[in-house]
Amino acid sequence: MPEAYARPEPSLIPILRPRCPLCQGRMMLIRIEPRQNGADLRTFECSTCEHIYNVLAEDPTKSTEA
Numbered sequence: 218m219p220e221a222y223a224r225p226e227p228s229l230i231p232i233l234r235p236r237c238p239l240c241q242g243r244m245m246l247i248r249i250e251p252r253q254n255g256a257d258l259r260t261f262e263c264s265t266c267e268h269i270y271n272v273l274a275e276d277p278t279k280s281t282e283a
């Protein structure tokens with residue numbers, strides 16, 4: 218097992234890979250676009266049916282402590 222598995226990127230912790238709304242398959246994170254106020258627009262793609270799914274993730278350091 219690669220060492221990277223034990224130390225995931227902090228930015229990958231707050232959001233889990235969603236299930237595809239069409240086929241319930243695992244979706245892969247293919248792009249992260251920085252937005253205002255520390256939010257990220259994360260684009261997922263289904264590895265099974267290639268459905269695209271966007272999630273706007275707010276800055277976890279602000280949302281969890283407030």
Ligand SMILES: [Zn+2]
Pocket residue numbers: 237238239240241242263264265266267268
């Ligand atoms: Zn799918």
